[in-house]
Amino acid sequence: MIKTLLARLHQGYRTNAYPKKIPALPDRFRGMPSLDAAACEAGCTCCAGACPTSAVSTGGGVSLDLGACTFCAECAAACPTQALRFGRGFELSARNRNDLLTTGNSPVPCAPLEPRLRSLFGRSLKLRQVSAGGCGACEADINVLSTIVWDIGRFGIQVVASPRHADGLIVTGPVTENMRVALKKTYDALPSPKLVIACGACAISGGLYRTSTHQHGGAGSQVPVDLYIPGCPPHPLTILHGLLRLIGRV
Amino acid sequence: MSARPIYIRNCVPVPLADIPACDTGSFCALMQEELDSRARVAAYFGCPSGSRVRLIAAIAHSRDGTIALFSCKAGAEMPSLASSYPQLQLFEREIAEQYGISFAGHPWFKPVRFCAPFGSGRDLFDRRIGDADFFAVDGEEVHEVAVGPVHAGVIEPGHFRFQCHGENVFHLEISLGYQHRGVERLVAGAPRHAVRAIIETAAGDTTAAHTTAYCQVMESLASCEGPPRAHALRALAIELERCANHIGDIGALAGDVGFLPTASYCGRIRGDVLNATALLCGSRFGRGILCEGGTAFDCDSGRLADLSRTVSTVKADFANAMDLLLNKSSVLARFENTGILTEADCRTLGVVGLAARASGIIADVRQDFAHGMYRFSHIPVVTHEQGDVFARAFVRFGEAMHSLDFVKELCAGLPEGGTRAACGPLAPNSLAVSLVEGWRGEVFHAAVTGDDGRLTRYKIVDPSFHNWNGLAFALRNQQISDFPLCNKSFNLSYCGYDL
Known part of the structure; x- marks a missing residue:
């Protein structure tokens, strides 16, 4: 017993203070990109050619689709004029797919749920997770939110074991053909009103797998999506911000 | 004179013409001879060769660090060796599914991933996901429990069928394929600059090991030797990955028996270990740290000092948490004698990595097929004889502690110099094999090039491909309520298996 208490003392209090205080991110963290089309050399396509997911496009001024971006920053490395840079912004989530297409350096708009849904889910949001072809990284960083460091329980958010207990789905992966039916069945098993959250580049756009014939290009191809959380995988802070934004807590 | 295999070392390329091409009879005879000499199948896969399919076997000889390669041009049907050598059964099914070659006499002939064949191959199965002939036990008091594909937590999908007698599990069958997204096909066809990012997600919790295996394969085909500093940084990333996963899994095992501290x-x-990885490259999962020819990030002395401090704290905190766990009789009562996998079963099934070491098998790629930094710096191999949940937890504990020491050692003396060498065009008509000890076990990558030096086939074998059957065996005659505990003690990858 005394040993358990001593260990408890040794390990200390570890829950971070977000959203009151933003936890430190590593200095090499790659977050919200900023684009400056005016700095582009005419006809240059270096960034688009370096992108593994065709997220960067140079037709009609440089633009970047955060929903396909893996934040590898190969485009920024390939750019001869630093017209494209990755900043440290972690607030990347959006309610509309089109809002993820960025051309400048304005933040991604992300409105909270309508008042009726916010009153239902604002203080208690139960989620069922469906991995539909995810590589395990998005899943790992969703899991991390339940550890004592992030403790999403303090916001009333919890991952539950049955779709019948859930208010929403959090989907990862590009939706493989072999998971298509299971995803649909899980969605149907949720009581209404229900939310769908697409977490990670795969779930938003197919990500690195968008050209594979064994997948369907993300959750939006099968079910209506209420929140998109970009990243490959998104940092836990990005995921938590998206969830809290959705229910109007930040 | 009968055909002999060609014996190669880890990461040494070989012209395709030098791999002996046998007829079916001598291929099978060679396979038997090799596997009878206490060697283990690392990979056995098809590869397009003109209008036909060439089957290539890679047999790992841990004792002398060599890999035996031999091949044969397959017809529409091959004799199955799976009944005598169960470690081959899944490889034969995979070849059948990918290339439409049937294996006569296979005892368990069914799909692996429920996917369409490569190219214009015959579709031998043509079944939908989960639509398999599950092994069933009959009897008045026998019942079947089906679980999945969607599970009750944040984990990947898979389908499990338990044949139970009361609480007792007679047999567990594991049917996967839900995460199949076509990695191997995508890699062989993708432009070279896009491949690394795909490999990084072959199994998202094993990014460093898979990407190292990929880089080593490409470097050996391009005759490129990465600088020593890059080898050291790669080893750093691999060992941090091992620590993060082992520590996380021990936490999960404690959670599964209700020991919450x-x-x-x-x-x-x-999380602290993942953040240490992010200190190196900005990504908690080591995304972007490795590249062909070396590493994309260097590590200055301030960063190394930071890392070294973090590792010391992690080690003290982890040892403290383990001390609690290993001295709790209620925990030990659940861990000990649960989910025993015997050494003999491990050898028969070809189990690799920590699961094999926990059953008393002394095998570790870092020692047996050392490449990169592991040629110069050695990490002790941790083994246990019990083969139960406790043994797998204990091996994880030992490995994580050794890896933390190793990281500290590297931080104190990282080789000087650059971190990246140019990695040019690949040798045409060649094959290279790379083995890396990931945290679950042996990660195998092989690349085959065509006339123009482009990839024609890329083969990945995640350790989970060898080990899922180990879990099924460990569960025999256990209580079904111990399944989560047994499962977590292996913690195998679904996406690494499904690709």
């Missing part, structure tokens, strides 16, 4: 502490400590 260690579960909470380890969940947090695992």
